[in-house]
Amino acid sequence: MSLATLTKDWAATSYGFLDASAKRELRRKMLKAIAVPGCQMPYASREVPMARGWGTGGLQATLTLVNPNSVIKVIDQGADDGVNAASIRRFISRVSGASETWDTLSATIVQSRHRVPEEIMREDQVLVLQVPNPEPLRGVEPNISIARQMHADADYGKLWLTLYEQIVRKGRIMQGASYPSMVNGRHVMTPSPIPRWDVPKLNMARHLTILSAGREKRLYAVPPYTRVEPLVFSDRPYLVEDHADLTCRRSGVSGFFMNELPQDGGGSVFEVSDSNLGIKAIDTAQGTPSEIGETWYRNGEFSA
Amino acid sequence: MLTVAPPDAVELRSNATFEALLWALSRPGDVRTLPEAGFGAIAETLVDLECSAYADTPVMREHIVASGATLADRIDTADHVFLSAPDTTGRQLAGISCGSAVYPDDGATLVVAVAHAGQRVRLSGPGIKDTTEIALAVLPGFWAMREMLCLYPEGFDIFFVDGDQVIGIPRSTKVEVL
Numbered sequence: 001m002s003l004a005t006l007t008k009d010w011a012a013t014s015y016g017f018l019d020a021s022a023k024r025e026l027r028r029k030m031l032k033a034i035a036v037p038g039c040q041m042p043y044a045s046r047e048v049p050m051a052r053g054w055g056t057g058g059l060q061a062t063l064t065l066v067n068p069n070s071v072i073k074v075i076d077q078g079a080d081d082g083v084n085a086a087s088i089r090r091f092i093s094r095v096s097g098a099s100e101t102w103d104t105l106s107a108t109i110v111q112s113r114h115r116v117p118e119e120i121m122r123e124d125q126v127l128v129l130q131v132p133n134p135e136p137l138r139g140v141e142p143n144i145s146i147a148r149q150m151h152a153d154a155d156y157g158k159l160w161l162t163l164y165e166q167i168v169r170k171g172r173i174m175q176g177a178s179y180p181s182m183v184n185g186r187h188v189m190t191p192s193p194i195p196r197w198d199v200p201k202l203n204m205a206r207h208l209t210i211l212s213a214g215r216e217k218r219l220y221a222v223p224p225y226t227r228v229e230p231l232v233f234s235d236r237p238y239l240v241e242d243h244a245d246l247t248c249r250r251s252g253v254s255g256f257f258m259n260e261l262p263q264d265g266g267g268s269v270f271e272v273s274d275s276n277l278g279i280k281a282i283d284t285a286q287g288t289p290s291e292i293g294e295t296w297y298r299n300g301e302f303s304a
Numbered sequence: 305m306l307t308v309a310p311p312d313a314v315e316l317r318s319n320a321t322f323e324a325l326l327w328a329l330s331r332p333g334d335v336r337t338l339p340e341a342g343f344g345a346i347a348e349t350l351v352d353l354e355c356s357a358y359a360d361t362p363v364m365r366e367h368i369v370a371s372g373a374t375l376a377d378r379i380d381t382a383d384h385v386f387l388s389a390p391d392t393t394g395r396q397l398a399g400i401s402c403g404s405a406v407y408p409d410d411g412a413t414l415v416v417a418v419a420h421a422g423q424r425v426r427l428s429g430p431g432i433k434d435t436t437e438i439a440l441a442v443l444p445g446f447w448a449m450r451e452m453l454c455l456y457p458e459g460f461d462i463f464f465v466d467g468d469q470v471i472g473i474p475r476s477t478k479v480e481v482l
Contacts, residue, residue, distance in 0.1 A: 001370060008314075015311040020318075024352050027322045031350075032409040034329045035461045035474035037430050041409045065326075067319045068311065097308045152405035184430050184476060186457060204433075208330050223330045226430035 016063045017095040022046045026064040026219075030210060033221035038183025038228075039151065040134050045217040055088055056214030058111045058130035062092055065109055065126060070098040073107035078115040078259070078273035085113070102276045105293045114177070116198040118256050118274040119293035120304055121207035123224065129192040131213035134220065136180040136190040156180075156188050156231070163231060173236065182229045189220055191228070197240045197257045201296045201304070203228040244300025246270045251278035252285065255300035314348065321349040325463065328472030333427045333436040335420065341468040343386045346415055347371060351384050358382035360389060383412050390416045392442045394449030400460050408457040411475065418442055420466040429477040437482070438471060440464055444481045451479070 014020065022044070029043045048056050048063075066072070074089035076082035080102040088111065093100045101107050104117040111128040121127060137147040140158035150156070159180055166174045177193035181202070191199055192211055202209055204225050212219040222228055232238045247254040249269045256277065258270035272278040280290040296304045311319070317339050324336040325346070339345060343364055351357050353372030358379050359365045364386045368375050376382035380399035390396065403410035422441035428434070453459065459475030473479065 001366075006370065008312075011309055013309045015309045015315045020315070021352050021354075023318070024350060025354065027325075028350055028355075028413075029409065031325060031329055031413065031461065032411070034326070034431075035411075035459075035476060036408045036457045037476060039408055039457055065323070067316070067323075095308060097310070148406055208326075223431040225433045 013095070015096065016066055017048065017091075018046060018060065018063050022060070023064045026060060029219055030061065030064070030221065033210070033219055034208075034223050036187070037223055037226050038181075038187035038189040038220055040189075040218040040220045042218055045214045048214075049091070050088070052215040053132060054084060055111070055113055055130040057212035057216075057219065058113070058128045058214070059088060059092070060214060061128045061210050061212040061219065062109055062111050063096070065128075066092060066096040066098050068097040069108075070096065071101050071106055071108045072098050072111070073101050073104060073109070073117075074111045075115055075117070075274075076113045078257070079275040081275065102279070104276065105291065114193050114195075115257070115273060116194055116201045118277050118295045118297065120296055121205065123206045125207045127207055127209045129194070129209060129211045131190070131192040131211045131218075132215070133178070134190060134211065134213040134216050134218045136178075136188050151187060154186060156182075159188060159231060163233070167233075167236065173232075173239075176241075180231050182227075182231060183222060184226050185229075187220075188231065189222075195241055195257060196230070196238070197243065197297075199228065199230050199238075200240070200302050240302070243270075244297075248272040248278055248281075251281040253278060253281045255297055256295070317345050318349040321345045324470055325349070325472065328463065328470050329431075329461065329474050330472075331431045332429065332473050332477040333432060333438045333471060335469050335471055338465070338468045338470055343367070343388070343415055343417075343465065346463070346465070347384070347386065350413065355384055356382050357384040357386065359386040361386075364388065379412075383410070385412055385414045387414070387416045390418065390442075392418070392446055394442070394446035397446075397449050397453065397460075400453065402453050402455075402458040402460055405458060408459075408475075411458060412460040414460050414462045416462065416464055418464045418466065420464065420469060420471060424482040426480040426482055427473070427477050428480075429474075431474070432477070440471070447479050447481050 029041045033041045074085040076085035104119045113130045141147045178190045209222040246258045257273045260268045283290040320339040328336040347367045351371045351373045356374035356376045357368045358376040401412040419441040454475045462473045464471045
């Protein structure tokens with residue numbers, strides 16, 4: 001063993017921004033996260049040129065997975081052209097040489113904030129979700145050490161109690177995004193602030209989902225074909241947002257998750273949240289057919 | 305203007321190795337291809353100075369020392385275990401680290417050289433649509449030992465390496481000897 005074999009040549013930057021030791025740690029933790037679906041694994045969370053809380057966790061997971069053949073799609077609240085999404089996508093492609101896309105069908109890695117695409121993801125695709133608060137128990141147990149012990153004991157009574165209290169006080173479950181969900185019948189996770197509409201897409205999905213919280217330094221995963229069951233009482237069925245009958249004012253598609261745009265007159269208009277789905281529909285209507293893949297929701301009903 | 309550092313040979317190999325390991329563990333029973341045969345690239349991909357590792361061959365022990373990891377002298381104290389000539393009855397694994405229910409990530413990663421032929425087993429659990437059947441050259445005692453040790457979410461995760469082919473069996477997989 002010589003010094004030359006233990007060191008490597010100087011380089012201005014590392015491929016994919018993260019250094020080799022950061023990547024090795026993330027790889028080890030991602031493998032453990034897959035082995036115990038839904039269980040939060042601590043990791044060091046390195047500095048990236050972006051403020052914590054803006055998707056640094058997702059970015060680090062993506063930078064570990066990425067290679068020059070990857071095709072990256074980044075979405076922010078359903079849109080590919082948001083400032084945050086566009087900046088992250090451009091950063092990833094600049095530091096890795098990966099190609100960029102807006103199309104869910106051609107992406108190999110989809111990094112997302114707050115939405116799962118409407119088109120069904122394939123077996124070879126990875127969905128990386130940015131997570132602001134990975135701890136479903138935070139609202140009921142502020143002490144993270146005790147919360148960790150509660151996960152170890154599968155002690156989720158207080159979560160059930162919050163859902164019960166919502167029903168008692170308001171007559172329905174008020175939890176909108178981040179709906180607590182039981183993974184593989186053992187660990188409750190927060191699926192990141194995706195709407196209730198998107199949670200069924202993670203259940204027995206074909207793709208791999210990695211959820212990473214950079215500020216909170218934890219990551220967890222949902223492997224393909226893994227049960228993800230929202231916590232519900234047997235006599236109170238799980239309800240997704242009431243968007244099945246809404247129509248997008250720009251693309252004309254209906255039966256998908258919509259953004260509500262309040263109007264001066266007091267009413268609202270709606271636009272499809274998965275912006276690329278809307279673009280494809282508009283292109284097709286204008287005579288340049290654009291392939292829309294099979295979608296999880298058909299005619300507003302979840303049917304995958 | 306930021307210029308892309310092109311991936312060097314180590315980066316490309318580690319990235320491809322990780323991709324194989326990631327999908328192998330995500331879909332237990334699926335056979336994935338490593339960029340090169342043997343344990344060297346797997347150690348390079350996962351092990352560094354934050355780890356402790358055990359190996360049963362001098363070559364792998366040299367790899368581990370070169371990576372900066374602590375070389376464990378017993379399986380019990382290692383978080384990465386590389387066995388080129390595993391005891392297929394599983395007795396050797398009795399002390400392997402299984403983590404705790406509080407920190408399941410402390411459970412070991414076991415990398416073993418085992419031919420993908422022999423005893424048939426049926427797998428079910430996360431990553432498998434219904435069930436899948438594979439053949440691995442380990443005796444039923446190996447699976448009995450695993451079942452005794454892996455009290456989910458405690459347990460250890462296994463990569464069965466045969467040349468450049470790898471099969472992953474995470475602790476969440478239920479294994480039924482046929």
